[in-house]
Amino acid sequence: MQILLTLSSSDPEIKWNTVRFGNFLLNAGEEVTIFLNGPSVDLTKGDCADYPIAEQAKLFTLSEGVLAA
Incomplete structure (x- = not known):
């Protein structure tokens, strides 16, 4: 199955959990596929x-x- 996750938060915990779920x-x-939208485009910010x-x-x-x- 093809799955699309949309990430639009700059919160590091939410970004981390989205990628872990992926x-x-x-x-x-x-x-x-994880689509980075808005403030989440800088994915590693907050690492x-x-x-x-x-x-x-x-x-x-x-x-x-x-x-x-």
Whole structure:
């Protein structure tokens, strides 16, 4: 199944959880695209030890997930 997640928040926790959910879906065999809208376009802004957004985004793209803006 093809799944589209739309992310439009600048909150680091929400960005981190969205990408983690995308990774979960990819591991379940789904085709996943995350559309970055508005303030979420700078996806790694807010990356920190509590919310390692960059690490999750790297895993997402290496697992053939698609990031679109």
